[in-house]
Amino acid sequence: MCKRDTDILFFVAFCLEAYKNEHGLTGEAASALFDQHGIKQYLAEHYDALHTQGMPWILEEIEEKIAL
Secondary structure, eight states, rough: HHHHHHHHHHHHHHHHHHHHHHHHHHHHHHHHHHHHHHHHHHHHHHHHHHTTTTTHHHHHHHHHHHHH
């Protein structure tokens, strides 16, 4: 696995953990929610832009995607 792929995986995991903690969810519940709404794929596909943002902004972005 190349460094970029590893960086993306860590970023997605970091966002999942932050979302889980923000909403008092288990890791399993947060992961299922992310899968259901395509959040993991969204974060990976938009890594270049998203990883430069602060966590409050990223969490807001995730909330918007889940609400759609």
